[in-house]
Amino acid sequence: MEVSKNYEPKEAEPRWQKYWEENGIFSFDQNGIKKEVYSIDTPPPTISGKMHLGHAFSYSQQDFIARFQRMNGKNVFYPFGTDNNGVATERLIEKMKNIVARNMDREEFSRICLETVNNELKPKYVKDMKRLGLSCDFSIFYDTIDENSRKASQKSFIDLYKKEREYRKDAPTMWCPNCQTGISQVECQDKEMDSFFNDIVFKVKEGKNEEDLIIATTRPELLPACVAIFFNPVDKRYKKYSGMKAKVPLFDYYVPILPDERADPEKGTGIVMCCTFGDQTDMEWQKAHNLEIKTALSKDGRMTEIAGKYKGMKIAEARKKILEDMKEKKLLVSQKPIKHAVNVHERCGTEIEFLKSKQWFIKYLDLKEEMLEWGKELNWHPPHMYSRYEHWVKGLQWDWMISRQRFFGVPFPVWYCKKCDDVLLADEGSLPVDPMKDKPKLKKCQKCGCTEFVPEKDVMDTWATSSLTPQISIGIVNEKIRKKLYPMSLRPQAHDIITFWLFNTVVKSRLHNDMNPWKDVMISGHAQDPHGRKMSKSKGNVIEPQEMIEKYSADAMRFWAAGSKLGEDLPFQEKDLVTGQKFITKLWNASRLAFMHLSDYKDEPGKMEIVDSWMLSRLGRIVRDSTKSLENYEYSKTKIDVEWFFWHDFCDNYLEIIKDRLYNPDKRGKDTRKSAQHALYHGLLAILKMMAPIMPHITEEIYQMHYAKKEGMKSIHVAQWPEAFKIEEEKESIGKIAVDVLEHARKAKSERKVSLKTPIKHMFVKAKITAEEFGMIAEDIKSSTCTEDLEFEEIPENSKMGFECELEI
């Protein structure tokens, strides 16, 4: 069989991708109830334009596993979703369409978001993923904002509410007084600002006298919301004041002086005032000491009525005025200019405030012990990733706040009674609902009988939905098979979101179903720039995977992604794609040689030559190890093992040795040719199959040329994973002599700077095998090394000498 000289990945890869899709090679068999299922909780990428290198990296790694499991005969459930709900999408679309969400009707804004996502963003994304060769069943597809997902999120909300795991209460949220909107962490930015440390005077009664207590603050305008003063318990200077009260300057009311180790004795004067709320620590203090919450700022960034005469002033104005007044009353001792980083809203640069408002929470702080157990029950790959989960859980201080004052998200299925504020849930049968548009099923408040309701305007945080991906994706398929899918076999994801996505999914699954969502988790590392740094647009070191796939191939890209151990970060090196490309070429050329000699091959082994058994036995070890590696998510080991075996044992040595037998059956005998054909056929096939998960296109191309018909399979990717060949130690050790001799001869010729086909006039081999055994490999040695006269001497078993080879060229 003649095989064309070159392989063109640019043409071949899309061709096979189309073929796989048209033939449903990766379809999940929804009726395959009897087959063992392997289910994957595919991460839904956030739609932010197009696939980036980190995606190419980690999605390739999970795909290796999916393809391996499929070749092991499992019915692989491998859905695909996109995460397009939440702030990230909102902001992207505001920019793309030049609109501002808060100035629009929510429904209208959501409509534009959905349209943009579906028509512009998603298709590009899915195309990129398919171009990478991802073997998802794209017919099992979800969006975190589609009807199914909204329904699942709202159902989850109702269920947890009924289980008394949800509550609504005042809580501080980050707020931009300029844009007058709640904002999220991702919209914040650090900004270096010039400010002053103001040393101000609190008065403490000490017997008859009043003592001064000096406190350094950058936020004097928050004084009216001051609720306590803290010092560190190890700080002897302030110990005597513990439990006493101090008078707040200008506002003349008393607050307690309390010990707390969060106060830093080194900072300022060592004592600090707690205002509700100046920053995160204020919130912790408020909660830990159960302090009153005072609100000094309103939503438009003006002082509230508790500020007395400063009421209605803007923050900057109030700060100035208050400082002036304190100066006048000698309550301001000194001012030191400082530079410090503050959180600002990235859109407008305004300093962020913490305001209290009603928020929904999932109550889970009481479950810390259980959470640790849940985490331990998962099989972590690699195992050390568990400690990230563990430390996160141990450090938890708040319940899970799930409400956001946002626009494009899943609405809460909730109305409130206008009169008594009682909660009215949507009817489960009517989900998904939008309370701003829909009406509750109940006509009257159960508590007070009132008939007027106020819809909840907030939407859920995106994690409240994405923590349901197992339920959402499973919800798409036949009811009959759902039971077999849950808990799922695998959650693949990167390590940066263990504390969010992974943790939240575990929590939801436990609260809803009382079991873990999956058995195994596989945690990928990050793709970095060539110098091992994080890639980011601002650094200008972003590498686009699309370009690299175009320049080399998807297989080469995946080859690179298989280059580091699971969980390890990997710097991107373009040279690694070159290596991948070379490997593809080598596979292609070796296959050309093989198929040239296999057209008349029939599977009837007969008597096997030693060298053929040597190769198959060695390969048997590789198959055994590689299978184990992939079962343990160690795809990089499989790659290294197969790559090395193929290049050196198989191509350099084995193929060179059998050429003579293949080309010259008249001289060497038909049986020795048959033996070579047999080993060649099965050896190459096993190599292809083991590389198929990593390089799905080139292996498919070669498989289809020769093997597909013979095995009666539509694709290498649904073909049976190779069985390990029998390992035959004795034959291996005899065969190894032949290989050692070949390598020795090659080295000798290279040192003498002569061509490899230069004849060797005389060769003298000494080895620890019998003359009879040597006879079984003598002809192969002669032909592969071009030796004219070969002599052998047996080394006794107990001799110190090992293998020796002398030659004369």
Next chain:
RNA sequence: GGGCCCGUAGUUCAGCGGCUAGAACGUCUCCCUUACAAGGAGAAGGUCACCGGUUCGAAUCCGGUCGGGCCCACCA
């Protein structure tokens, strides 16, 4: 500030108690050989970051130091 990972050849990585510490790329030398010259073969190249400890034996296990990366938190 807390956590996790990593320091092995010029570069990117394997090896994770026991052969002479490996591969790829790069470098140098050679080779048109009936799969492959947009190839191939061979060679050179290492105080396994540093300091201690455990052990018959440490790149590998333990403790510390110093670097690098990432995540989280903080910024009165």
